[in-house]
Amino acid sequence: MKNKVLLYIPFLLIIIASFLFNLLTPLTANALEDAKSINLGTYYEFYRDPTNKLTIEDVLSDEYERAFIQSQQKYLFYGQTEDTIWLRLHADEIMHDLDETYWLEATDKLNSIEVYLVKSDDTYDMQKGGISHIKNQEIAYRSNLFYIEDPSIEAIYVKLDGIMPLNLISFFYTTKDFIEKVIAYKFYTGLFYGFMTSLLSYNLFLFFSLKEKAYLYYVFYMLCFIFYQASMNSLDLELVGHLFSERFFTRSISFIGNLLLIFMILFGKEFLDLKRNFPQFNRMANGLLGATVISFFSVYFTTDITMMNTILIIMAIFVTFFLWLSGLFVLLKGHKMARYYMIGWTVLLGSIMVQALGFLSVIPFHPRIYEEVPAIGAAFEAIFLSLALGDKINIMKKEYQASQEKLNEKLEHLVAERTQQLKMANTELEILAHTDQLTQLPNRFQVDRLLTDGFERAQSKQMPLSIILLDIDQFKAVNDNYGHQVGDLVLQEVAMQLKESVSNEGTIGRWGGEEFLIICPQSPLGTAIDLAEKIRRQIEGHTFPVVIHKTVSFGVTSYISGDTLHSMLSRCDKALYHAKNNGRNRVEYLQ
The missing domain is CATH 2.60.40.2380 (Immunoglobulin-like)
Structure with missing residues (x-):
């Protein structure tokens, strides 16, 4: 059997060579250009x-x-x-x-x-x-x-x-x-995504019919690829551009790409049954899966998009080659189910290698690398992987009943693992929802909640409550003269100075733009004025990056009987207004 399997190797090498040739040849064909453009x-x-x-x-x-x-x-x-x-x-x-x-x-x-x-x-x-x-x-x-x-x-x-x-x-x-170009592009785009969606739907139907996990992973893998290709072609901007933030779109390729690799690994592990056929390969696949999951979550928090894109390219090459090599070993071991898998994965590996070489500038940059190469690769791979799945199901029918219990245990483990990851993600999201990402201070939503709680306590128990509203002087000039990145540095430096100065005397939050609010529970007006003056002097003497010197104006007030939260905030805002009008870099208060 092993000798027969070896006959597949020249066939696979011919596929690799012909596929790469067909992908690289169009790089000089300029097929995207129209005579009318x-x-x-x-x-x-x-x-x-x-x-x-x-x-x-x-x-x-x-x-x-x-x-x-x-x-x-x-x-x-x-x-x-x-x-x-x-x-x-x-x-x-x-x-x-x-x-x-x-x-x-x-x-x-x-x-x-x-x-x-x-x-x-x-x-x-x-x-x-x-x-x-x-x-x-x-x-x-x-x-x-x-x-x-x-x-x-x-x-x-x-x-x-x-x-x-x-x-x-x-x-x-x-x-x-x-207009003619848009119509033509919409037509061919519709054909591609229609084909991929139809194939996905077909395999989803098979999953519900056969309850085979490999089909489910394949469906998610194909779904992720559709989203990944849409993101590469900027269709995400066209379809949901007005719904999400800039941060989402700058990270969408890395985010979806890592998700694609996760389901690629899960599909390869399940289809090749690495746990039984090659336990050592299965352990390596688990390590790759863990690394990809870490990379997936890191995308959300990192500020270095270049690094994450580079990591994604390296991971994609490594994961695809590893799964290709795993399929070759399974095939050499005599499992016929890996025949179509190897053909599909060979095509995928070829397309990923071309994309990686283009990204690393080893071959000339061309739009085909990001438009047609993955589309052609995905279409071929999708067809052969579907054939491979069908082939495997026929082989596994005899073993299905005996392995059902083992498969259920594995599924429960995966569900528990995903649930735990979801709980961790929800905990992190809860923190992020109440924190200003730039300054790491409580955001406006959280400050409103804390201020409301403090006001109600002061009102019901007749306890002192003071608030300090501060605004960075002439902050717009920083953005205009140095750019928003320097402006962000100034905001971060001011936040750090506030943390050092306020300590346990109050709660600091970002009120909006260049404004910060300090809530001082159980602090009378005089104490709050002294604190504001202390902060003013510290910031005035602080050396900022790039801009060197910056000052802050303060408005201070405290709760008086009969106040509403609105009247108290309005009075504090008027005090800040007086500080600005009276020359800035000063503390004003109203009672």
């Missing part, structure tokens, strides 16, 4: 701004006129960079009919993309796109779209920045041609 890649001139501070006015000045370099790439790929990328197009090279209206399409998922339509007198109109501005996008579409109707435009400048990789696949269309 202009691929803007080589039309661009680009400039890297390592300072991230240049404005459009700076770029339009004579100093940077000759700083731009002509692009040699049809598909721009700058990877993960901290630089801001400026691109320039000369309108007369692409706008051939001044009576037409045009669309500039940027298909990549970007944090922020700004397009400046510049006229000959250096006046301009600006349009914003990207994840940061998705809620302002009028047309729900996977790409970033920019409408151009002014024939007097002389140049188009594009600004790219953010924490995600800066890649740009962009095309230029007339309105009519763009």
Whole structure:
């Protein structure tokens, strides 16, 4: 039997070679381009701004006129960079009919993309796109779209920045041609997702009929792949872009990718029955599963998206190769059920390797790497894995009754494990729901609850209660001059100073923006004023990153008989207003 199995190896090698050839060959075919569209890649001139501070006015000045370099790439790929990328197009090279209206399409998922339509007198109109501005996008579409109707435009400048990789696949269309392109894309996208959904539904039906866990894992695996491919193609922005935060979309690929690997491992373990056939491989698979679960949860908390994307690529290569090798060993051991599995996994391994090589810039960047390579790989793999599942069920029918008890025990263990993970996740989410993520102080919701509780105690027991409302002076200038990242650092530093100064004398919370509220239960007005003055002096003498010096204004009040929570907060806010009007960096109180 082993000698017969060895005959499959040349066949598998031929599949690998032919599949890689068919995937790599289109990289020079430019099949995505339509004769009616202009691929803007080589039309661009680009400039890297390592300072991230240049404005459009700076770029339009004579100093940077000759700083731009002509692009040699049809598909721009700058990877993960901290630089801001400026691109320039000369309108007369692409706008051939001044009576037409045009669309500039940027298909990549970007944090922020700004397009400046510049006229000959250096006046301009600006349009914003990207994840940061998705809620302002009028047309729900996977790409970033920019409408151009002014024939007097002389140049188009594009600004790219953010924490995600800066890649740009962009095309230029007339309105009519763009509508035709969208219709064609929707049609082919519908075919692909329709096929994958139909296959998923079929296997879900088989799971309910046969109660075989491998089918369930396969269904979840396919479902995760559909979501992963949709995220890679930015369809998540089109479908739910107005429902979720920027944080969700910058992490969606890593989040769903790890979930995909989890179900890939579970499916491979169950299908190949590694626990019985190769216990040592099963232990390795469990280790990979644990590492992937950790990576999955880490995505939510990490701020380093580059690191998580790199880890995902490495994990994907390692997991896929491990499951491919496991299938080969099972096949060599004489289990026929692994035949179709090996064919499907060979195709998948080939597509993942191509994507990894493209991500690591080993092969030229091309949209096919993220559009068609995984789609082709998934379609082939889905078909062969479905055949493999059917083949396995026929083989396992004779053993099903004897293994039912063992399968039930394993399922109960997995359910208990998932339940425990869910409890842990719920506990973490409960903490996150009451904490401001930037300053790690209680958020507005939690502060409102604590303030209400303190006010009711003061009201019912006639106990002292004071509150201090503070606002960072001229904070907007920090964001305007240094950017929001420096502004966030200032907020974090102020929060740290507040924690050190207040200690056990009160409860600190972020009230909103650059405002903080300190609740001082059982503290009369004089004590609260002294505390505010203490904090003011400490912050005034503190050295901040970048901005060096910053001050804070304070409004203080305390509970008096007959107060409502609204009247008390209003009085404190008026005191803060007086502090601002009287020169800032001071403490004012009202009683």
